[in-house]
Amino acid sequence: MSLADTQKPGLRAWLLTDTPTSRRHARAASLYQAWLSLKGNHMAMLGLGILLALVVIAALASVLAPSDPFIQDLALRLTPPIWQADRDPAIEGYILGSDSLGRDILSRLLYGSRITLYIVTLVALMAPIVGLLVGTIAGYAGGWLDVILMRITDIFLAFPRLILALAFVATLGAGIENAVLAISLTAWPPYARIARAETLTIRNSDYIHAVRLQGAGPMRIITKHIWPLCISSLVVRVTLDMAGIILAAAGLGFLGLGAQPPSPEWGAMISEGRKFILDHWWVATMPGLAIFTVSLAFNLLGDGLRDVLDPKDGKS
Amino acid sequence: MSGIEIEGLNVWFGDYEERVDAVKNAKLSVPKGGSFGLVGESGSGKSTILRAIMGLAPTWSGKIEILDKPVENPRGRDFYRAVQMVFQDPYASLHPRHSVDQVLSETLSLHGFKDIDTRISKLLDDVGLGPSFRFRYPHQLSGGQRQRVAIARALAPEPQILLLDEPTSALDVSVQAEILNLLTDLRAEHKLTYLMVSHDLAVVGHICHDIAVMQLGEIVETLGVEDMRAMRTQHSYTKHLLESSLQSAAG
């Protein structure tokens, strides 16, 4: 054990120490160890790479995109992708072909990544936090508060997700913000369940008893002692759910209740391409591949994060 | 002055048909500065008495007096400054994501201390851990070191009474000796009152002056440690316990 340690450069040894010397040092060391175990999982790193690429693409969409995603050219509508044999060699641009209004699919995909990221970020911020709040309060308080909160959760869980989201969007009005809100409203109950289940096991543990014996109140126990333990499993669950959330957003877009035309949202693009799917496959396939890639990336990362973060995995 | 005074203590779980009486009509008294042991087999209710004192048992009746004052319900901060508890399993009693520093500084700030830094160093010193342990997480500590941290946490509010729930049963014998010595030293240094629960008669005999034997929720006999060593017991169950413990120790 010690032999390998001495050969490492200073920073690495400092980060791998078992005897940290300050608060910052301790935190940095534990983060670094988590990063090392995540790095060992190649599939998770692949997922992380794809997601980082997505962020870069979204940030630089205006630079990367070969043309304006909204410019129409009806003369060049439904141009096949560049490698197709039946494409007229005289046409320039349109690497991934054009859609029914002659818009460049590649540019639309690049700009669409912004919308995807926007949806993913907002849902990831809203749903787990609502779920965490409801779940930990219900789990820690117990009694009638638990019953009321969990029955409300059950009501939300009883509806199929997309149907409930549809109902919300129908009431709130179509649009990307309302789609996000609707998806968040349907996504929080599973998180509340997980958080409650974790809280029930945590709240009877000796370390919670010990802090109660120091006179700590329920708010302090929930926020400082229970949340840190619930958050890791929620993070894992959120990354695994992201694929579903992207698909739900795409589904709403597909049904015309999410992003409105001419917005280049990936689901809406598939919906438009549906009409031509037999003769002009690329119109629907390209955004479909994009959704598939990002969903897969989130799943891979989620799997890796579970190995690193889940304390129940017997590592500790 | 009396440290702990308990009379007619009943503790139960559940209600009506499902009611289980964990402690029945228990009576014990520990003088201030004394050390008292509760022994019995698993399920005899010995740990439940500690939990009832600390306010961790939901339903109880009877008299519990700490330092000549009846306990309030729920226990107030003053109570927790006077009475602290050390749990059985040091692997379960420390928050897995909190460093030693976090554990101790939170405890100290909850009790309203200001000079937290110096106090943490002093506490770590008291329990025989150097300053190098301050920023470690539980998974970087051995069982004995964890139990020392748990003891430091219990000592943080400068209590007068320490309740010890099988503090060494999860530890190796060589580590047990270190922790028992530490407990002996701390009691002398801080003039603490101990109420200790254990299934191991030798451990209780080492730490405590008076011993109560519990069986099925009842205290069947209370006797001094000298009487116990000399096998001067009244109750057959005490005798049985002593014999099995001597038998396994004699080799």
Next chain:
Amino acid sequence: MSKLLEVENLWVKFPTRNGVFDAVRGVSFSLGQERLGIVGESGSGKSMTGRAILRLIRPPGIVEADKMELEGVDLLGRSEKEMRKVRGQQISMIMQDPKFSLNPVMRVGAQIMEAYRLHYKVSKKEAKRKTIAMLEAVAIRDPERVYRMYPHEVSGGMGQRIMIAMMLIPDPKIMIADEPTSALDVSVQMQVLEIMDKLVKDRGMGLIFISHDLNLVSSFCDRVLIMYAGRVVETLPADKLHEAEHPYTRGLLNSLPRLDEPKERLDVLKRDPAWATEESVSG
């Protein structure tokens, strides 16, 4: 005395981020029809030794040995499928807590019967008769009733006796008991040990008794190996335990509080780094 089990230079290694961790480092011993105790503190490698014999170390853990033979037949080279035949039928193992070793949704009788029928092709009726007889052998008073019970309905002591019945019914040659009584109360402990002792003796089996409790092992076994940091530091006849010479063994014995010999402070074990590096004693 015929040798049932022979182990020479056994190593158990776990690769970690900071290099290879050796849990067991060059342990050698042989077992006849006797009761061999392996004593050590947590992390001494005693449980790993027991598991390594049954090849129950999970990857990435590695088991290496110059020789590991059961009645002269090699154990290391066997395939996983062949090992499954060895486990239970020839070497069986009892774990610490019966709560985790018994299947909670299967009746006690059915579990014991399955253990038997896995190794012997007999009719259900015959297997049941054998099971009831086995339950009787572990001093269960009303075997017909216990046969129909679920594991959560029995006490810890009875659970452990049921485990013993289950492990002994295929008639193994060697039993490995890993802390079989540490989850039990003192008074029940003795009873379980006596039953185990009697059965092992009557059947002429070899027993490996793994425990942290020096006194228990010395009162119950014929021979004791004392392990420290993955090595055997001392081996001696159990009745001579109190004449042990190695400072580690002496330190362990002295650190126990004793009812009959009160003292103000307990002796604390001073660990010598040399103990971890010196040659392993073979037993």
